[in-house]
Amino acid sequence: MPDQTIRIDLELPKELFIKGRESAQRVKMEALKRLAATFYADGSLSLGKAAELANVSKQEFLGFLAAHNIPLNYDLDELEEDLATIKEFLQNESGL
Numbered sequence: 001m002p003d004q005t006i007r008i009d010l011e012l013p014k015e016l017f018i019k020g021r022e023s024a025q026r027v028k029m030e031a032l033k034r035l036a037a038t039f040y041a042d043g044s045l046s047l048g049k050a051a052e053l054a055n056v057s058k059q060e061f062l063g064f065l066a067a068h069n070i071p072l073n074y075d076l077d078e079l080e081e082d083l084a085t086i087k088e089f090l091q092n093e094s095g096l
């Protein structure tokens with residue numbers, strides 16, 4: 001079953017999102033990034049889902065988060081899991 005979505009139409013003043021004159025499309029892209037960042041920051045969305053909502057790659061979304069001083073949601077359990085994965089990879093590489 002595909003993910004369900006809800007459509008929300010908002011009217012926001014342009015000056016919240018742009019410096020100077022930019023297209024409505026750029027305003028929409030910025031608004032989506034900011035909304036996705038908010039949901040990511042409070043833990044409602046994973047990094048991948050937030051990037052998807054923002055219609056950007058994970059790498060671009062990480063750059064957006066960094067530019068806006070939004071910390072990564074990365075806890076000790078995730079670090080330990082990543083370290084175990086790296087250790088396993090290195091052991092497999094040395095066995096080749």
